[in-house]
Amino acid sequence: MRKLILVSSMLCLTSLTATAQTSSNSSSGEITASSSVTPAGVQKVNLKEAIGQEKFQENNEITDTKLKAESGSLSRYSLSFNLSYYGPTIGDLEAPDQPNPDGSVGTYETSLGGSLSGRYRFSPRTSVNAGTGVKAIHPFHGMERFDMNNPFINFNLSDKIGEVQMKNSFGFSAITVPNYTKIGETASLNYDLGTVYNLGASRVAIGLDLSLSYFFYNRGYQSKDGKAARYNISVYPNLKYNATDKLNINTSVNLSSWNPRSRDEQSVLLNRTISQRLGVGYAFTRDIYFAPYINFFPSNLSPDGTTLNVSTIFSVL
Numbered sequence: 549m550r551k552l553i554l555v556s557s558m559l560c561l562t563s564l565t566a567t568a569q570t571s572s573n574s575s576s577g578e579i580t581a582s583s584s585v586t587p588a589g590v591q592k593v594n595l596k597e598a599i600g601q602e603k604f605q606e607n608n609e610i611t612d613t614k615l616k617a618e619s620g621s622l623s624r625y626s627l628s629f630n631l632s633y634y635g636p637t638i639g640d641l642e643a644p645d646q647p648n649p650d651g652s653v654g655t656y657e658t659s660l661g662g663s664l665s666g667r668y669r670f671s672p673r674t675s676v677n678a679g680t681g682v683k684a685i686h687p688f689h690g691m692e693r694f695d696m697n698n699p700f701i702n703f704n705l706s707d708k709i710g711e712v713q714m715k716n717s718f719g720f721s722a723i724t725v726p727n728y729t730k731i732g733e734t735a736s737l738n739y740d741l742g743t744v745y746n747l748g749a750s751r752v753a754i755g756l757d758l759s760l761s762y763f764f765y766n767r768g769y770q771s772k773d774g775k776a777a778r779y780n781i782s783v784y785p786n787l788k789y790n791a792t793d794k795l796n797i798n799t800s801v802n803l804s805s806w807n808p809r810s811r812d813e814q815s816v817l818l819n820r821t822i823s824q825r826l827g828v829g830y831a832f833t834r835d836i837y838f839a840p841y842i843n844f845f846p847s848n849l850s851p852d853g854t855t856l857n858v859s860t861i862f863s864v865l
Contacts, residue, residue: 602623602624603622603623603624604622604623604624604669604671604672605622605672606622606672606834607619607672607673607706609707609708609713610706610707610708610713610715611713611746612713612744612753613793613794613796613829613831613834613837614742614744614796614829614831614837614839614861615706615713615714615715615742615744616831616834616835617831617834617835617836617837617861617863618715618742618837618861619675619704619706619715620667620669620675620677620704620835620863621667621669621835621863621864621865622669622672623669623865624668624669625666625667625668625669625865626666626667626669626863626864626865627664627665627666627667627863627864627865628664628665628666628667628677628679628861628862628863628864629662629663629664629665629862629863629864630662630663630681630859630860630861630862631661631662631858631859631860631862632659632660632661632662632857632858632859632860633659633660633857633858633859634646634657634658634659634660634855634857635658635855635856635857635858636658636855636856637851637852637853637854637855637856638842638851638854638855638856639850639851639852639853639854640851640852642688643658644657644658644686644689645657645658646658646843646855647845647852647853647855649821649845649848649853650775650820650821651774651775652775652777652806652820653727653728653731653773653774653775653776653777654727655683655725655727657685657686657692658686658687658688658689659683659684659685659686659687660683660684660687661681661682661683661684661695661697662681662682662683663679663680663681663697664679664680664681665677665678665679665680665700666678666679667863673705673706673707674703674704674705674706675703675704676701676702676703676704677701677702677704678699678700678701678702679699679700680696680697680698680699680700680724681696681697682694682695682696682697683695683697683725695724695725695726696724696725697724697725698721698722698723698724698725698736699721699722699724700719700720700721700722700738701719701720702717702718702719702738703717703718703719704716704717705717711745711746712743712744712745713743713744713745714741714742714743714744715740715741715742716739716740716741717738717739717740717741718738718739719737719738719739719740720735720736720737720738721735721736721738722734722735723735723736723763731765731772731773731774731776732765732766732767732770732773732776733763733764733765733776734764734765734766735763735764736761736762736763736764737761737762738759738760738761738762739758739759739760739761740757740758740759740760741757741758741759742755742757743755743756743757744788751789751790751791752787752788752789752790753787753788753789753790754785754786754787754788755784755785755786755787755788756783756784756785756786757783757784757786757800758781758782758783758784759780759781759782759784760779760780760781760782761779761780762778762779763777763778763779765809769809769810771810773809773810775806775808775810776808776809776810777806777807777808777809778806778807778808778809778814779806779807780804780805780806780807781804781805781806781817782802782803782804782805783803783804784800784801784802784803785800785801785803786798786799786800786801787799787800788829793831794830794831794832795828795829795830795831796828796829796830797827797828798825798826798827798828798829798841799824799825799826799827800824800825801822801823801824801846802822802823802824802825803819803822804819804820805817805818805819805820806818806820821845821847822845822846822847823843823844823845823846824843824844824845824846825841825842825843826841826842826844827839827840827841827842828840828841835861835862835863835864836860836861836862836863837860837861838858838860839858839859839860840856840857840858841857841858841859842854842855842856842857843855843857
């Protein structure tokens with residue numbers, strides 16, 4: 549019952565925020581100043597006018613709804629909020645943790661969390677954002693603890709090369725999550741690439757996403773650190789069917805490799821078990837994207853290896 553209430557609350561929050569965002573959206577281009585006069589004759593000034601808020605023209609080269617949402621609001625100054633739920637396996641809805649077939653260092657507990665970041669936009673294509681958040685660990689098993697999500701700062705570039713839409717993100721994170729700090733990890737440098745290529749006039753799109761992370765430590769490797777990585781490389785081939793302008797069905801495969809700190813050779817790469825996602829994405833507005841999905845392992849299909857998850861993107865102002 550607690551699980552149903554919390555998940556229902558999360559869905560209600562998504563719908564209410566979507567409704568509020570829809571009602572406050574304005575047309576592309578700069579925001580025009582607005583004011584009103586109360587019956588008492590006192591003038592009310594729009595907040596966006598008071599802070600000199602500017603809204604850029606839409607980058608029409610980016611048409612993919614997820615890439616638009618990830619690029620953030622078109623306003624000069626804005627806030628982004630991400631809410632994520634990493635749930636149990638469909639084989640055991642009471643399971644406290646998600647599968648970890650490789651025994652990798654990471655966060656595999658069921659959790660509910662959100663992050664908040666501020667964004668400054670330089671142009672329709674470029675922006676910088678910084679933020680952090682909190683995550684509730686085992687929210688339906690006694691709420692074991694709250695972790696502060698790793699504080700981060702990213703520089704973002706959305707563009708199009710030929711017919712390929714893309715979003716580049718270069719970032720730095722300070723490590724605060726206990727699963728990583730206990731092995732001496734202190735910070736990371738990150739690069740993320742998302743690409744979309746529409747197949748002609750069809751509603752089908754393909755993509756190849758990429759994620760690179762290099763980690764910094766405050767001490768040398770110890771045997772208790774297990775499968776601590778020096779760096780990770782992940783490639784995500786993906787396929788998407790746009791059922792409507794707002795709704796899509798998508799799938800992606802995670803091909804991930806890592807360099808172990810336990811070895812001196814920095815060029816050695818070990819493969820992790822291949823995983824796959826299958827989900828839907830719905831854009832309530834340009835700035836609000838809702839994406840529930842299941843994650844599973846193609847080499848070992850089973851209810852106990854398939855998890856339920858939800859991710860959301862909100863941009864305000």
